[in-house]
Amino acid sequence: MALILIKYGPDHPAEGVKLSSAREGDCAVLVQNGVYWAACDALKDAKCPVYAIKDDFLARGYEEEQLDIELIDYDALVELIERNEGFLG
Amino acid sequence: MKIAIQVMTPPYSYQDMDSAIKIAEAALNKGHEVAIFLFADAVNAANSRVKPIRIDRNIPKKLEELIKEKGLRVDICGLCMEYRGLTEEAIIEGARPSGLPELAKLIAESDRFLSFPA
Secondary structure: OEEEEEOOOOOOHHHHHHHHOOOOOOEEEEOHHHHHHHHOHHHHHOOOOEEEEHHHHHHOOOOOOOOOOEEEOHHHHHHHHHHOOEEEO | OEEEEEEOOOEOOEOHHHHHHHHHHHHHHOOOEEEEEEOHHHHHHHEOOOOOOOOOOOHHHHHHHHHHHHOOEEEEEHHHHHHOOOOHHHEOOOOEEEOHHHHHHHHHHOOEEEEEOO
């Protein structure tokens, strides 16, 4: 199980590769400009749960209910770090 | 649990250092051991002479607080410091010049390793 951290937006090809490489049991977290993926159809094809850091999401002008993505805080991110041995950054 | 976080990008130009600090603080609050390894331009996050305007956050000061109050470990790539003219006298209290062998050891000894690539 791996935690996949997405920090760049959809204009960054490597992030798309990271998302598409996700497997069942992994989880992906959108941080910084990575939260822009929340507005992309590409997330519907993700094979793992995808979360977004709430602070970064709100800082970029989105509203909580605007997009269908689970927003988490840093405590929840630490829980995901605890649960996932692997990391893809 | 031992958690190591590597940061490479310059503070204030990128958000990586802010993200690393928030993750580190949340993990420290949960009782984890946390080390941040500053590599390449991220070494400026440990420059005590950084003087942001008053309404902005002071990243080196925040790191120093986490070192003193919560036991954060901050290692700095020594070669990266030299490249940027950052002397030992100028780094924040509690941070320590380090190197890639130490980073390798840190990774090997950590339960979790996070990296914010450039």
